Amino acid sequence: ITTGSPLNRKGLEDVLVAYIKEFKPTEKVELIIKLTHLPKIKKDFAYEVLDFRKKLGALNSMFAKVTIIDHTMTDKEYAGLLASADLFVAGNVAFYSAVNVREAVACGLHVVGADYLPQIANLPMNSVIPVKTNEVDMPKGELYAESPVCKVRRLDAQALSYAMRRAFNSKDSLRGRKAGIAASFKNTMSWEELARLVTPKPVEA
Secondary structure (H helix, E strand, C coil): CEEECCEHHHCHHHHHHHHHHHCCCCCCCEEEEEECCCCCCCCCCCCECCCHHHHHHCCCCCCCEEEEECCCCCHHHHHHHHHHCCEEECCCCCCCCCHHHHHHHHCCCEEEEECCHHHHHCCCHHHEEEECEEEEEECCCCCCCCCCCEEEEEECHHHHHHHHHHHHHCHHHHHHCHHHHHHHHHCCCCHHHHHHHHCCCCCCC
16 A cells, blocks of 8 residues: 655655556555545646546556545544555655654554665664665656755665565565554654654753
């Protein structure tokens, strides 16, 4: 499963392409893409994936199974959806809160994601299947509205496909370790604890 909005920085397209290239339609595998929303139909934002709606609509029996969920879910429903999956794939080229990744790990999922993800998202090391990244230039306006030209770390396409395949081949083992991953996550810092750690203390006069 992968989740997010259809923005270039979320990497949903990279995950979709890697999945379709790696898996055959005859394999018992399914990619679930939980979207927060679809791109604005009559607007063209540089930071959104162009024609994402059309690309999703083009999926058919020629490819391994893909399920798109774009309706609103309650917290309980979303937690159930995560818990029903075997793996979370984070294709982001930039992270802010990484809350969707932390939610997945809290539900016991291993995460395929950037090699630096455990550090920035404060995740248990045993919960991440790391993928090497390559530094690339993100054009103006593609990271977010009016963003400057900047450098980001993008998942290596071949390494991403390989990591997804490794996870698929080890799915029984991943399922057996869900409880341990969720338990490990409980021992990590909460957002409140992290905020207190990085917030400067007031200077006394």
